[in-house]
Amino acid sequence: MLTLEGVVIEQGAFRLAADWSVRAGALVPVVGPSGAGKSTLLSVIAGFFPPSSGRVLWDGKDLSPLEPGARPLSIVFQDNNLFPHLTVAQNVGLGLSPGLKLDRAGWRRVEDSLGRVGLQGLGARKPAALSGGQQSRVALARVLLRARPLMLLDEPFAALGPALRAEMLGLVRDVAAETGATVLMVTHEPRDALRLGGETVLVADGMAAAPTETAALFDAPPETLRAYLGEG
Amino acid sequence: MAGRFGPVTGRARHPVIRIAGGAAALVVAALTLGTLVAVALRADGGPSLGPADWAAIRFTLIQAVLSAVFSVLLAVPVARALARRRFPGRVLLVTLLGAPFILPTIVAVLGLLAVFGRSGILSTALGWVGLGPIHIYGLHGVVLAHVFFNMPLAVRLILQGWLAIPAERFRLAASLGMGPREVFRRLEWPMLRAVVPGAFLVIFLVCTTSFAVALTLGGGPRGTTVELAIYQAFRFEFDLGRAALLSLIQFGICAVAAVAVWRVSLPSGLGGGLGRVVERWGIATPGLRALDAAAILLAALFLLTPLALIVIRGAPGLLSLPPSVLQATFRSLVVALCSVMLTLALALSLALMAQRARGLVAGGTEALASLSIAVSPLVIGTGLFLLVYPFADPVRLALPITALVNALMSLPFAYRAIAPALAEVETVRGPLASSLGMRGWARMRYMVLPALARPMGFAAGLAAALSMGDLGVIALFADPGQVTLPMQLYALMGSYRMEQAASTALLLLACSLALFWIFDRGGRMRADA
Structure with a gap:
């Protein structure tokens, strides 16, 4: 509450x-x-x-x-929810570890959560290569992974x-x-x-x-x- | 709405940043203020000023005023032409206007001698029509070289002013039926009145610390700047008391000029965004077109001919340069790379500390980072010599001292490139990083450093090129067996081996530009956002 x-x-x-x-x-x-x-x-x-x-x-x-x-808690802003120089997977991975220290299982969970928001296989892209809707999905994938x-x-x-x-x-x-x-x-x-x-x-x-x-x-x-x- | 409030948490006051920032502040303060104290103590009760010293002061001020006046006056028509004309090569020309900043002084002097010197192409051409050769040494030579270096800077500053006038105002003026004269009076003159004093003072300040130009083009006792007088007192008479006294005077001149610049709010000519062309009406008349074309053409010729001559005369002998030149090149490269690392370490440490501090500490850090604009390298050199002399042989430390002083000279520019980018990334991406719990090294590595890649690459390029081409403090200390490339070039010019000098100059020019290009490019490629 x-x-x-x-x-x-x-x-x-x-x-x-x-x-x-x-x-x-x-x-x-x-x-x-x-x-x-x-x-x-x-x-x-x-x-x-x-x-x-x-x-x-x-x-x-x-x-x-x-x-x-x-x-x-997790927060999603109006913009600037993603680091433009990191890949989609890295952006989501920050939700598991703020220093991006992820083992193989961690990266699998990142990939899973991307799949759940409909971005299967796009983990290697940079945010600039995604549409606005897809960028919002990346932010939600991270919220999902953080599970706050x-x-x-x-x-x-x-x-x-x-x-x-x-x-x-x-x-x-x-x-x-x-x-x-x-x-x-x-x-x-x-x-x-x-x-x-x-x-x-x-x-x-x-x-x-x-x-x-x-x-x-x-x-x-x-x-x-x-x-x-x-x-x- | 969050912009209304400053973030309070999530900006951890990291001990590493405090220590690094404190150490950087200490180094900069010791080198600028510490050396000044050493100089002041030594000059105290020393000799008084002789007529030659007064002549040097007078010459310093006169040449700086003339250099600034001519640079700005000549820059106005060029900037106006660039602002309102679209032509092939415009972008390239505007970029080239930034080049003199990273051009080794001594290379430019050699190029100017090839054009305006006794046996230069202009004197030769005048000979054909029965006029005597030009005498370049002396006041007009010094001013000519300073205009070569600073007119492009003035053009960029004034061009910025022109492009800062909103396009709508020109449209409004056109719809009200204003001709070029009214547009000048209502729109352009107020802009010039705001921009020109700043440009004038910056150039005046830069020219008061002129050493290499005066060393090579100044003519004897009547063409000596205070900086050059320090060098002569030091090197030829080994009169440390007089060198110290002259250093104090030099500091006074710089300080007064710097305070004036500060009050007029220093414009920055290093930024980009000069690609736009002002849309103008009623300027398609043949007379105005010819005027603009002439301004652009003459400026381009003035800037490019000396460099072209260096390339043409230097290229044939490039592969047969003696080993001593190659050794000097290696030494200079090492000094430049050390200077880059020092510059970046100092600028980043100070910027991080200033960002986290509040009030007095933040302001003090920023002032410290800009201080070396107003301190001359030879004053620092003299001070360092006085400090080091009792403990060690300064000549043996010539190269490390050169790297350090060069880093200090690049610091204001590096700081100005890095600090705003740092502030921006904290504002734009800081909340996200804080909400994800990114702190310490993780925040640095994944948020801060990627955003700084571009300004740090640019700063590194500037620092490398400035250090590579520097002929300043090294001249005070140089051991004949341990010279840098600019020193080697100066020695070759002094012994009239002009072919070797041209090839050496070309090598030095290539090294400086390549260093700048590699670092700047590297930063841009890493910032692929």
């Missing part, structure tokens, strides 16, 4: 508060206007910078002393077309089901949120609201969400 315990994030005039929990295995779209702090919230959970007050807990354990790489209990997705498919995005969301659901992971996914696309289902966190007006059932939220949107959706 992920718990944000009285978390307040402040930077200059920017302020964001969050105080809620997400049960293990939940799928959680994070929506809200741009600049509201969706990515910032994920960055704090991932440990890139500390909140000004409050704590982030996983299964009751405080994460604040842990560096980003030691936290029980929490997945943070920061608009990872924003650059893809609608059909490809739907496909990737399906893959995310598969990966999450396979690893039993809890998923927090930032998106500005209501349809993506609905497709992922689960419970949605609405970030607006300095507040990350507690997760609400996604379909219900979009059926009867509160004032802030209506303004964002353009239905106000």
